[in-house]
Amino acid sequence: MRKPLVIALVVLLVAGVGGYFGFHLLVDHLARRQVETLFADLRANGVEAQGRDATYDVFSGRFEIRDLSFAAPGQGTLKIASFLATGTERPSPKRLFAKQVEISDLSYEGPLPLAPAVEASYRAPHITINALEIPSTQPAGTRPWQIALDLLEQTSADRISIPESLIITSTGTGSSRIETDVTHGATALEKLLAGRIAKATVEPSRFTIGGAPANAATGKVGRVSVETIDVAALLTLLDPERRLADDQFRTVYGSVNVDGYEVTADAGMRQRWGAIDIRDVAIRPSIIPAEDLLALGNRLREAAAKGEDPSPDVVAQSLRGLAAAYDGIRLGSVVLKDMSARDEDGNKAELAALTMGPLDGGQLENFAIDRLKGSDADGKVFRVDQMKIGGLRPGTLLELGADATEDPHSTQGLSWIMRLFGVVGGFELAGAEAPASAGGDPVVIDKLALSWQGEPDAFPTRIAATLRVSGPTSAFPRDNSLFALVPDGMTRASVALDVGGEWNESQSTLTLAPLYAEVSDAFALSLKVKLKDVDDSVFSTQPDEALAGALAASLDSVEITLSDAGIYERKLEEAAKEQGMEPEAIRQLLAGFAELLFSSTVADRPELEPATQAFVSFLQKPLGTLALKITPRGDSLPLGAIAETLQGDEPLTLVDELNVEVIEAAEPPTSPTKP
Template sequence: MRLLHRSGVCALALLAGTAALQFEPAVVPDLVVGSDGRHLSVGAVRVPLWSAALAQTPETFSLENVRFGFGSATYEAKRIDLAGVTSSRADIEALLSSSSSQPFAERLAKVSARQISIPELRVRQTIGPETQETTHRNVVLTDIVQGRIGQASAETTGAAISDSRTTFSVSYGRMTVSDVDLPTFTRLYETKASDASAPLARIHGAFSIDDINLVDKDGASIKVARIEGRDFMGRPTKDSWAGTTELFAQLGAKDDLSADEEARFVSVLAEFLTAFDIGHVEASGFELKDVSEGSTGRIRRLAYTAATGSQPADARAEGFEVADKNGAVRIETLSLTGFSIKPTLEALKSTSPEALRELDPTAMRALLPTLGTLRVAGIDIDTLNKDEGRKPDRVKATVREFEFTADQPFKAVPTNIRLGFRNLAMALPAESQEDGIKDLIALGYQNLDLSFMLAASWNEVTSELTLREVSAEGRDMGSVNLTGTLSNVSRDVFDPDTAVASVALVDAKAKSVDLTVQNAGLFERYLDKTAKEQKTTPESLRRTYGTAAAVAIPAIIGNSDQAKTLSQAIARFIAKPGRLTINAQAKDPNGLGVADLMTLTEPADALRKLNITAKVE
């Protein structure tokens, strides 16, 4: 019996000892740290009893009632659990020390752990009049090595954003982000940059957010199925990110800004916008709804890819649609490639706040961004036109593609231009009173299908401006195409001083011009309509117009060989409309300039300075 008694006592002692070792005493209560706009308070640091008793470096410990403030943001967590901690006890104590002289980023760089879990994290941030309160649930950080997080995730997130005018709520599904460099991220907020052009540092790798829902107090809502991206980059600003954010908050709280404050805000904003970039980000499955307006919208995909080496920056929207009770507008693809606002931001950064208030033409031109190429494809419009004073009518139109290119800038002026659209198609309103539309209907057209293109570029080496294309085309109408070359277009044409630019432009010389006219039905329709009005036949009109061209053109521009060549070609084209091609070359290899034309008294004199060829097919 005595043996059983002793065995029972030992067993109870073992159970009690095991329970005691699982107990987590508070080894550091009520910790408060604060400096340089940053504060940290911890209600208690709890470690397993055995670690506390033996003064060991704990592999597992918990922080309770944690509150961390940085700039205008405050983070709160009732409990943070750390497991698999491999950092030394001294490093952990230094992280939470109020007397450490090390920057916080350096202390974070000494933290390594297998996992950090936060059941609930609350964040409150104020920027100007706007306040954002966010709650993240089940936050888990894994594989932390020297402050760098292998992966961070949150199961769900809810946020409320409000200002003096409105309030809206946001919720997210699962969020993940990989390769988070926490020390580098912290340096952005606590470090003031000595060099505003320092290279961007990588803050984190890939990230994703699922099931985003945004609803405002009036019932308007936005849903996004998923946002994902990679490679967020950043560098410190002159006042640090914390200081810059605080400045935005101060200025945003004011109803009116002075001229100095406006200039300072623009300058600081420009610096901040150049202090970060992202390699790629895209969002898919947009759904927008406005209950009060009865309108809806969808975007299949939004994406942005930063410029890398020879690859230009690219932003695009795909599958865009807006609809209400009156109709809908759809765009299949909208893209902007090769754009850059860097010239604008760099100019703003290097211009003092005082100089921003009074910009001269040179400084204003330096603020121009590089547009690149804007393309809009698959435009489909079907809606009501409700112009005041008119009966509503249905507007239906489609555009296959619209393009605008403005790049290769010289002195901030684009030297490569391309502007045009293809297949603008629409039905002509039968009851329209517009003169041009009435005339087309009278010619028998019920629908229009038009295309237009203008393309030109300047070559600095040859000082030539090439008109690559000026064309217009209509289905069942015909087409016109013009090309040409101007020489002696010097760099001074792009001078900000308009007087200098004007003088330089006068020195430009035309070297060659090519014109092609293709008939595809417009001429015949015109003859039929005019013949009916004049009570004659189209063939009679054709002979009359052809004869008139052969006689009238030489009478106007002279009887030179060039005039005869031109008039005979036009007359043959009228007699049998097909394809007319005219080429004019300056006899002087340097071209024919404005100054040359100003000395001429008759049109015939100009023709004598040209070699003209023309043919009809």
């Protein structure tokens, strides 16, 4: 045990602390035998390295050096007022041990290594390391982070204690500038071994946010507990060769628990979370383009230093880099509980829970909020029992953002719009209530659900949608064809909608079912449409190709069920009042006209008589139900031929190509709640 121990301890600090903050040049000199030689070599390579009053007592195993300073151009400055190691010994020819290491007044000024666009200032008045053991042999590797990784993975310590620390960061310019000032409570890192920390705790911290006036705020973070931190896995991202070779997922955080969070903005906004829990965060280093992201971060930092906004090209590249990183990140779950918030206008909200996860393969399986409730400044109440988003792909969203940044006109193209279907796989809203814009009773959404599946960059080949909503009729848009059928005089109505469709590739069929619409006390309409000879061209994002595919498809069948729940009678009364007639007279007039029209049309088609009589009977009696099935008379009836006939001079000749029969009425989906 001689000076190699001294040098190794200093180098450990430089590699572990200085290296963490970006001293790439410094770790090339880990194997120097003399501190003076190390400093001289660093200065010769452009790193300003200084230290004084180095003392070493070989008999007591005590080493101390003061006023350490290391500075590298563009990579910041690390200073240490005092470095003291006691109880040093050599447990084996290749290992060095110190019972305790004490560091006083550590400070750093410069960019963060994994976020070079963020300038940082760090202060730790005192750091204690217990039972530190490091290698005495030359670390493997030729590049800075290779050496740092090798040294870290061969280093162990029982405990690292930081009673208090302060970190100040700044990023952005002008109205987007954000400055943070965070004072951390006592920090303890337990059992450092093979590049992993078994447990870490940070006692409650407080922070302030400044920069642009709109961002000004203060707050605090409760106690943070972390189980398992793989520091080596994170540092692997900074070594290109090691990163590309590391093709397995590595858990960087086993669990993170935060005992609450609060923030109060100067503008009046307040927010609080009761607890935050994060589980199983893992990375696959080979997938994450760390070098590209760091280079882009430097370009963003350079633009900010000049007071300039980054170019669209840099922004687009950054978005694409982040999009690619999502494929290399895996997440078990994130749960945030017991949120309360109030904004400067007096709007208030409470949320029981927000959950996310798992994230795997670039897809977030579930994002959900539970039991959201609140009120606006006027005291009007809103609530959402549950909202879910399934199959969310953040990377795809970032890619779309990159395309829009490079070419804003691309968002007007059908192919860009179709890619939006790849961003999310489904959405569900249940138990939502909000005040109507016109006042009065609230609008209530019992259920809103959307889901779809399909190939990327194409129309979905399976889709399902459901809506159950009720509210004052004044809240429904009267220019919408469905809501326009809400009977006059009703003050509140319920509406139900169901839309479904699925393409069967093996059978070349497309079934649209259910197609259902219902307005309470008005009507219900159910359709089932089946097409055949449908190929994948129908789902193309090229309009001409999709149209040609649709016109080439053939009709297989249409089933329709129409139920009158009061709208027919109401409309007859309105018409009778306008014409000065009795409603019954108008009903018989309509029925007679229909019978006359169809009798001449189907004179040569007696098999259509039951369907004709069913339609006439439906017109003659209110609150009736009409159920029919329509099929082609021949083997094939292309949609193109149907469209051509309907646009021709004699559209009723289409009846000659169809069979129409009376069927049992279809069972409706769950009806909307009656108002």
